Amino acid sequence: MNKLLKTRLVASTMLVASIVPAGAETVVTQWDQFATSGITAAGPAMDELIAACEKTLPGTKILRTVVPSIGIRESYRLAVSADKTPDLAYTWPAASVLAGYARTGKVAPLDAYYAKYKWDGINDFYRGRNSYKGKLYGVPMEQDLMGVYYNRDLFKKLGLEVPKTYAEFQAVASKVKEAGYVPIAFGNRDRWPATNTLSLILGLTAGRDGEEKVLFGDASWNQPAFKQAAETLASWAKDGYFPRGFNGIGYDEANALFLGGRAAMTVTGSWVLQDMARGAKFDLGVFMLPPIADGIPAGTMWGEGSQWQIAASAPDATKDAAAAYVDCLISPEHRQVWVEKGFLVPIGTKAEDLSGWNTLPAVKEFYAEGLKTPDTNFYDLHTTLPESVTQVLYPELQRLIGGNATPDEFLTAMQQSWSKAVANGERWQP
Amino acid sequence: MTSQRTAILFVLPALVLYLAFVGLPILQVAAYSLFTWDNGTVTGFAGLANFARLIDDQVFWTALGHNGIWVVLTLAFPLMIGLLLASILAECSPRTIRVLGAIYFLPRTIPLVVAGIIWGWIYNPMFGLANWALDLVGLGVLGGAWLAEPSTALYALNVVGAWTFFGFCVLIYLAAIQAIDPSLYEAAQLDGASWIKRFRFVTVPLLKPTTLFLGLYAAIEAMRFFDLVWVTTQGGPGYDTEVLTTHIYKTFFLVGDFGYAATLSVVLLAIVLTVSGVSYRLLRSA
Numbered sequence: 001m002n003k004l005l006k007t008r009l010v011a012s013t014m015l016v017a018s019i020v021p022a023g024a025e026t027v028v029t030q031w032d033q034f035a036t037s038g039i040t041a042a043g044p045a046m047d048e049l050i051a052a053c054e055k056t057l058p059g060t061k062i063l064r065t066v067v068p069s070i071g072i073r074e075s076y077r078l079a080v081s082a083d084k085t086p087d088l089a090y091t092w093p094a095a096s097v098l099a100g101y102a103r104t105g106k107v108a109p110l111d112a113y114y115a116k117y118k119w120d121g122i123n124d125f126y127r128g129r130n131s132y133k134g135k136l137y138g139v140p141m142e143q144d145l146m147g148v149y150y151n152r153d154l155f156k157k158l159g160l161e162v163p164k165t166y167a168e169f170q171a172v173a174s175k176v177k178e179a180g181y182v183p184i185a186f187g188n189r190d191r192w193p194a195t196n197t198l199s200l201i202l203g204l205t206a207g208r209d210g211e212e213k214v215l216f217g218d219a220s221w222n223q224p225a226f227k228q229a230a231e232t233l234a235s236w237a238k239d240g241y242f243p244r245g246f247n248g249i250g251y252d253e254a255n256a257l258f259l260g261g262r263a264a265m266t267v268t269g270s271w272v273l274q275d276m277a278r279g280a281k282f283d284l285g286v287f288m289l290p291p292i293a294d295g296i297p298a299g300t301m302w303g304e305g306s307q308w309q310i311a312a313s314a315p316d317a318t319k320d321a322a323a324a325y326v327d328c329l330i331s332p333e334h335r336q337v338w339v340e341k342g343f344l345v346p347i348g349t350k351a352e353d354l355s356g357w358n359t360l361p362a363v364k365e366f367y368a369e370g371l372k373t374p375d376t377n378f379y380d381l382h383t384t385l386p387e388s389v390t391q392v393l394y395p396e397l398q399r400l401i402g403g404n405a406t407p408d409e410f411l412t413a414m415q416q417s418w419s420k421a422v423a424n425g426e427r428w429q430p
Numbered sequence: 431m432t433s434q435r436t437a438i439l440f441v442l443p444a445l446v447l448y449l450a451f452v453g454l455p456i457l458q459v460a461a462y463s464l465f466t467w468d469n470g471t472v473t474g475f476a477g478l479a480n481f482a483r484l485i486d487d488q489v490f491w492t493a494l495g496h497n498g499i500w501v502v503l504t505l506a507f508p509l510m511i512g513l514l515l516a517s518i519l520a521e522c523s524p525r526t527i528r529v530l531g532a533i534y535f536l537p538r539t540i541p542l543v544v545a546g547i548i549w550g551w552i553y554n555p556m557f558g559l560a561n562w563a564l565d566l567v568g569l570g571v572l573g574g575a576w577l578a579e580p581s582t583a584l585y586a587l588n589v590v591g592a593w594t595f596f597g598f599c600v601l602i603y604l605a606a607i608q609a610i611d612p613s614l615y616e617a618a619q620l621d622g623a624s625w626i627k628r629f630r631f632v633t634v635p636l637l638k639p640t641t642l643f644l645g646l647y648a649a650i651e652a653m654r655f656f657d658l659v660w661v662t663t664q665g666g667p668g669y670d671t672e673v674l675t676t677h678i679y680k681t682f683f684l685v686g687d688f689g690y691a692a693t694l695s696v697v698l699l700a701i702v703l704t705v706s707g708v709s710y711r712l713l714r715s716a
Contacts, residue, residue, distance in 0.1 A: 074683040081470025081688065100469035100686060189578070191664055245555025245575025247667045253556060387685045399668035404580055 026321040027061045031076065032090040033069035033306065034342065040069050040306075041274045042142075042342025049337055053328035060321045073097060080106050085311035088322040090141075092306040094383035095129045096390070099428035101309070102132035108310045109135045113323040119330070121348035123374075128430035129384075130307055139326050140304030142344045144380070145370035146200045147300060149258065149276055149362075150265045152283035154181065158264075162285070166204075166292045173241050176264040185263035186242040187249030191394040194233070194401060195382040197267055199301045202229040203378030204292040208299065211379050214418075216429065221415040222408075225293060230400060230407035232292055237401040247402050255279075270366055271305060274343035277360040286366045288373075299376035300369075303383050304347065339363070385418075386426035392417035456699065462692035469686040480693040490694065493665075493672040496584055500591070500673070501652040508592045509644055512599025513637070517629055519600065520607040531604065534597035542594060546661035549590040553577050553662075577663050580670040587671055590658060595651075599644055606640040607633060639713060646709035653702050674698050 034046040043066065050062045067075050069092065076091050085106060091097070101107045113119075114127075114136055122130075122140060130138035150162070155172075158179050163169035173183035188194045202211065206225035213219040214226070236242060243249060243257060251268075258266040259279040267289065277284060288300050308326050310319050328334070330346060338344045339359050351368040370377075385393060396413045399405035405413070421427060466476045484490055515534065519527055537545065552559045553576040561573035576586040610633070618628045656675035659665060665672035665680070674694060682691035 077470050077683060077686055097469075104469050104471040104473075106469070106471070189663070189666070191666060243556060245578045248553065248555050248575040248578030253554070257556065388687070391680050391685055395666055395668045395672075398666045402578070402580070402667050404668060 024059050025061050026059055026317050027063055028088050028318055028322045028325060029063045029065070029086045030088045030090075031065050031067050031072065031079075031086040033067055033072045033092070034090075035066060035068065037275065040271060040344070042338065042344040045338050045340075045342030045344065048341055049329055049334055052334070052337075053325050056328055057321070057324055060325055062325065083313065085313055087311050087314040087318050088308060088326070089311075090306050090308050092383065094138075094140075094304055094307055094380075095428045096384055096386050098130065098138050098307060098309060099132045100387070100426070102135070102137040103425070105312055107137050108312045108314070108319055109137060110139065110310065110323070111136050113139075113327075117323070117327040119327070121330075121332070123347075125374075125377075126304055126347055129303065131430045133429055138307030138309045139330065140307045141330055141346055142304060142306070142338075143270070143302060143347050143349070143367075143371075144305040145270045145300055145302050145366065145377075146196060146268065146380075147270070147286045147288055147366055147370060148265050148267050150285045150287065151258070151261060151263075151280075152285040154261065154264050154282065155285070160264075162287045163290060166290045169290060173236075173239075173265075177240055182243045182257065182263035183241040183265060184236065185254045185258035185266040186246050187251055187254030187257075188247050188398060188401065189250045189253075191398065192382060193251050193254070193268070194397040195390070195393055196269060196301065196380065198229060198233050198397060199379065199381045200267065200289055201232050201292060202226065202381070203299055203301055204289060204296055205229040205232065206293070207296045208376055208378040215379065215384060215427075221411045221418060226411055227407050228293055230410050233397075234400050234403070234407060238403065242401075247398050269301075270345065270363075270370070273360075273363055273366060277343075277362040280362075284362045286362060286369060288369050297373070297376040299373040299378055301380050302370065302377040303380040305380075305383060384428065386421040386428070388424075388426060389414070389417045389421050459692045459695050459699075462688055463690075463696050465689050467686070467688040470688060476689060480689050481697075483690060484693065484697065489669055489672060489677055490674075492669050493674045493677045496671065496673050497653050499584060500588060500655070501649050503585075503588045504591060504595065504648045504652045505645055507588075508596040508599050509641065509648065511592075511596045512644070513603050513634075513641070515596075516600045516603030516607055517633055519604055527604070531601060534600045536597065537594045538597045540594065542655070542657040543661050545590055545594050546658045549593075550577070550662045553586055577671075578667050580667055583663060583667060583670045587658060587662060590662075591652075591655070595648065602640060602644055603637060606637050610636050642709060642713045646706065646713070649705050649709070650702055653698065653705065 032046060033040050034042040036043040046064070050064060054060060054062060065086070072091050076086075076089055079085055080101065098107065102109075114122075119139065126140045127136060130136055130140055154176075155162070158175060158181075160172050160175060161168075163172050176183040186193065186197070202225075205228040206214075210225045214221060214223075237246065243254070243263070246254075249257075254263075255266065255268070255272065255275065257263050259276070259281070261282060288298065291298055308329075310322050310326075314322065330348075332348065335346045335349050335353065336357050338346050339349065339354065339357050343359070343363060345354070345363070345367055349367070351364070351371050354364045354367055381393065382390065392413060396405060396410050400407065400410040463480050464476055464478075465472045466474045466479075519530055522530070540548075551557070555561065555575035555578065558576075560576060561570070564570055564573045574582065576582050614632050614636075615628055618632050623631065654675060655673070656679065659671055659673055659676050660679070663671045665676040675698070678691050678694045678698070681687050681694060685691075
């Protein structure tokens, strides 16, 4: 009995000691979406780096909460509205939503920290996406790229080559279809996958400059390059590139269709690289979709997807500790951990770095291709448009690819929603 | 006087909880609807401007129409099927009533989220049971993407709703039928009334209060259901399964326009209260 009592006393003392911070300790509450599988499967890397950074930053304690990526934007919004904003958060969908929090003063400006820690590896494109009206509010970390995953074994079996032009891509898709396979595994029941596909196509019909004229200028959605993008996506659906009933197929189910060898290609992003590379029972390859319109340079959709942001309401000491910790997380010496343990390729990582690190061949191949065109890579609509416009884009895209709206009707609906958002001051402005 | 005071004291704890967790939030939501919001932050007083936005909000009218269709379909099918099955079941042996009653009621015990996931698989265009079964009986041409086609999505979802609700109707109707005085049936039988006539002229009229109760319950459920749509279609394809609750959810959580989401919630509450009020009057007069 006495022994049991003693054991309980010792355990209680240890518990109390573990939850009561030491006098000089600064606790930073952190929300992130790094799980151990599926999208953003960088949980193991996150755990390792918290331990490493706490060692190098004595007095800083990270109190981590993992919020599933599928619900983090809703959870974060509720937390902000209830004045319970976590000190540090890694959330999506990036620019558009970040702008809303910057506009309402809920996230802290980070220009001083950018200068202090010399975060020069974050280029102008990424800085722009994390700015609002000239001030920086987010620290992007990962490079998301869109590409075409393909089943190399099936390509060989059907005598197909990786397409170098869009016409060749169309020919490949047609041959795959004729052979009785699904050309592109695609499921849009979750509504967001088609926005990524359209973003990729749009960049290859309008180019980055053409996109910026609409996104940051006064040009309209009703213009030839945008129409060509809508027509192209609609034609993929109409020509049978996608599986039957794609608007009723989930994103994961589409990936399973590809991984099961029933589809030759799938057009999606680097965020699902881990599941792809591990799940493929065939030789997995990656290529970039060639330009679609004449005169448009090669490139792909890229972005950070999510970013670190610090609560404006956090005490100054906590903000300082959070910034120092972020500096540790994004430091060049920790990139390898992100890549090897998290299948997440930090901004600033080069294809040459990857080639020497212990990661899957598909990761190396994806980034070797995607990082060839940094100056012409373009925007992801999903993380760029204000949420009110995104909530129109989702259903209108389902209607477009389902054959229930024409490209003109789609663009008119988008322009109406866009005009309203711009008038309301919702547009993200770097 | 003492007994009245005692009664109030007994009611008080429940009343306080009700006001704290129902009354106060309703007032809060009503207050939210009078302001403009930006990403969860109040930016100004809007008066009734949020309510004026309803007029031009096509998604609101589409969603309201879908809720209306859902009410009609729910009143039509689960109630009718429930009434018919209960009438047949009432004439079976107690053992059969117990077994079949339990089987019919089983779907009701499944949460709508789970029912949505199960039926999502059944309707799946790639591996779904529905298309497979049609193929099996040589009707493969009728197969399709049930939840992905504008022409079928809402009705396919309603089948799921009906599946989870009809068993409840069977049990309620069965209890009501068993409470009907058997001498009425005996008298009708002596007069030579067939089963159909006994059903039409004895059962149905005497079940009017039960039907009104189930109708009211079904109508309110049909206005406020959310989970089934959210886990299966999220309101798609396009806006073809959008209902008021999904519109509210998107406006609140995804767009962050708390004021307009609150306005939509107030409208939904007003509709449900009106339906309840009318039904209550009908029930009292029945």
